[in-house]
Amino acid sequence: MSVLDVKDLSVDFGHHRNLVLDKVSLAVDDGQRLGLVGASGSGKTVLASAIMGLLPDNAHISGEILFRGTNLASLGDREFSKIRGRKLSMVFQEPMTALDPTMKVGLQAAELISLHRDSNPMATRDRVEQVFDRVGLSDAGKVTNAYPHELSGGQRQRVIIAMALMNRPALVICDEPTTALDATVQTQVLDVLDSELAASGAACLFISHDLNLVARMCNEVAVIHAGRIVERGTTEDVLNSPRHPYTRGLLATARIDQVEPGERLPVIEDFYTPDDRDNAGRHTELPRRWVSQYGPRQWRRSR
């Protein structure tokens, strides 16, 4: 049974009603990990915000977001707040700014428990320290008494992961959870996320621009491009035999390490055949903004 079922979700913003998501449909099964890959501006973060109900006021939304059968898109703030943090939680990209700078992190984590159920202070503190311990925050008792600025980026992201898992949610949305971290720290944080998700049995929507990360974390992957899901399949299928030219391009550009040093790096345009272009010579599937990136003439390498 699917824990999340997004049906024909469209989102646009402001007076001009710029369409950011265009009839996106996406389902995540219980305990499943789905990777969502796309470039910046593809709409992946908007999708995450839409599911969490954290879109800004000027967003217009249509379609359904079914979470365990409840349409989140039609919930009021009060009812939605009872689900957020309890059954549905999120890990954000930027650990440096995602925590309240004026409050000790232990207290911020304890709020998650006291907000959603009655719990005595002792039990709450034990639970916080237990989860902090699990995500690899050694000396959890000390960390709970620290302010965010006293922790490193990796530690803060662990705190945020601990908070996301605190109430044993059914679905965790991770939006570029390690992009802001250094490579070595990134590996450790991913390991923690991986094992804790497995231990809790929570489903996960893992959003990233990095195919390598998604391949490591997820058994299934969806590719989002210009507000549409262009491809979905098992990670193995998509990585080994991508069907959509955009996916092929994305795969090739992401693997610099597979190009011999000094050789020309492949670019996305290489994967579009002339058939994919419209009369004006543009790629029909690429939004105009994206095409203009390369100007009227193609860059050619002289070598």
Added chain:
Amino acid sequence: MSVYTIDHVSRRFGSRRRSTQALNDVTLSVKEHERWGIVGESGSGKTTLLKILAGLDSPSEGKVLFMGKCLDIRDRATLGDLRSSVQMVFQDPRSSLDPRMRVGDIISEPLRSPLVKGKVPADADARVAEVLDAVGLPADSQRLFAHEFSGGQRQRIALARALAPNPSILLADEPVSALDVSVRAHVLNLIDDLVDSMGLTLIMVTHDLAVVRHTCDHVGVLYQGTLVEAGPTAEVLNNPREEYTRTLLASTRLGHA
């Protein structure tokens, strides 16, 4: 010959009582036409090193020889030599292009400098058109403002500015890390090509070993301000001597390859 000789350079920030050591006793020599990649994570001191090479900062200890002469940024003559042959590209083109200047004025800025001398072309307008063409932008771009371009295009503008005064050395500070993966390849290809065709010496700072492997023939690994390993790229990446280099390799896909 050696373009840069970095001789036991250290750099500390802050007051005596609470100082942070950004660079610790770094020694390195960069020869003409070499392409160096300086790899390190945030806080490794890689940007500080690049700033010292660009004459934007001075070492607390040790010295840097530029073309055999001691680099002193308070001395107008040596600074003039530096500015005439060294140019730099920054990480984020949104921040490195003045939002209130037209692209033509941005690119011609080094041409109007009183410090840059020698090989500077007489006709600034013609030179601007020339370098715009070299980076693959149409000539009429010069009338526009930077915000009218996309990220990749802006980095091309920044490259055009760097190339305008005909430098012989190009410093690049994470030139592609602010760009999307799909755009990154375009800019890397361009840098590769320009360095080739103009015979530049390249010193590029990055956190990405894959980029270094592709673009650079030499690599230096910085860890907490110390240069732990340096040498030809293939050698260092295939047989890393230092534990930290191995960790770094393992955390990228290159480790598995």
Added chain:
Amino acid sequence: MTLLGAFARRFAVFLGTALVASVVIFVIVQALPGDVAQATLGLGATPDAVEALRQKWGLDRPLLVRYGEWLLGMLHGDFGASYLTGQSVSGQIAPRLAITGWLVALSIPLSTLVAVPLGLVAAMMRRRGLGAIVNGASHIGLAIPVFFAGAVLVIVFSVILGWLPANSYASLMTKGFSDWARHMVLPVASLVIVQSCLLVRYVRAGFIDVLTEDYYRTARSVGWTKWAGLVRHGLRNMATSLVTVLGMQTASLLVGAILVERVFVLPGLGSLLIDSVLNRDLMTVQGVGMLLVFAVLAINFVVDLLYFAIDPRLRRQVRA
């Protein structure tokens, strides 16, 4: 550096600034007029009369000596004697201190209490009616000079309704609380109206900033509702900017108090200051001026300390 060291440093800066300010005041008042005695007697005075006055007031001595005397005197609480009446300046100040003090001490907390909830509403509901009304009202209130607000209050509550006294002061000590309060309501109200309109703008902007912060998004994602999250995680963050404004506004609040004293004919420091200027009683002007500057600096010093209570990041910067 320890926390205590940081306080000590700020205290030293506070004293240093006060010292420089005293020089500035002294120079403007004593050195700028050219000749104080001449200025006091007017241009028609005979040179002999001027000279006699100079001797009498000790103006024939060098500026530096006079400054030194003035400064030393102030350290003992002695602000010198009026050139005109010979009265001790400190003696004139003392009975008036309470009035100005009450005006400032009451209006700072009251205007904050009014402004924070209104600013919260204005930020949260800025696309809806109530928010727009609060916002518009604060815009208008910001444009009203405090003496005009006072005048309108007098017209409405004293002239038309006759509920409250339009002028004069009743001491808390001699006349009792209710009489004192009846005389303080309108002056304090005019200050609070103007001051809170200004604060509302900053509180609103501060809360709107919080709404765009990542930690607010986190708070919402863990289950806080829009309003509760803003109060729980926004209030303390917003307080930093509020405290800054309060510090910056102490000077203008004192000015406001002086103007209000004029409207309601309260015999406070402001009235003393203005009267002595119009009489060219330089020694009194100098003394009262210094006292006001000292008050502004002292309040700013306290505000500086408040930052440490609010923002843990500052505490660490100091400790590191």
Added chain:
Amino acid sequence: MKRFTVLFGLVLAGIVALSALVSLVWTPYNPNLVSSSRYSPPSWTHILGTDRLGMDTFSRIMTGAQTTLVVGILAVAIAALIGVPLGIIAGMGRKVAGELIGRASDVLFALPTLLLAVLLAAAKGASVTTATVAIGIATIPVFQRMARAATLTIMSQDYVLAAEVSGTPRSMIALRHVLPNIAPLLGVQAAASFSMAILAEAGLSYLGLSASPTTPTWGRMLRDANLFAAPLQAIIPGAAIALAVLGFNLLGDGVRDYLDPRLQEVR
């Protein structure tokens, strides 16, 4: 809605400017003409009535706009011309210079406008000049701080480093990169300070520390009004001050929203 408020501000500010200009060549009555009809209510002969000396209030309000505008403009000019260069130097120059300017600015900041005006008036006698100079000097730290903060923001941008790598001298960086980029902020500050200056001048006039009694100013008209005998004669000049300040405030806000795309509310 936003456009409407800016327009409203423009209209208010326009009316003030227009009455100041027109009053130079024409007013219904001589603003200082004493007549026997004291405290007369508004009528066709005296649109806004007359004051305690029988002078025509409408003419005095019109003439008062002159002082309001002139003091505002000159005070802001004094503050900006001194404060902005100091702020840029503090933001770009050596640490010592910045520290020195900062401390001096702190001292000035502790001297309220009114106190400065009082001190100057005590030394030199009260006049429009002392009031203008006092307001101007007291506003210097505002411009200095704002310019310094804005300069620091600009100096942290990579395009300043890029200019330095390009061999551009510091003085040229200040003119070519810093000044144009902080100009919009300074413009907004000038508008805000202008309103503040109007308020300050009105306050000084009210205390009798500005123009001489023969020059009609809004603050002095309010001071001379008798709240019990003719409250309207207090309300009219008070409203004039409030509307003028409101007008320039709204105008300034409009300019800021136009210049700062961040405030064009994404949320």
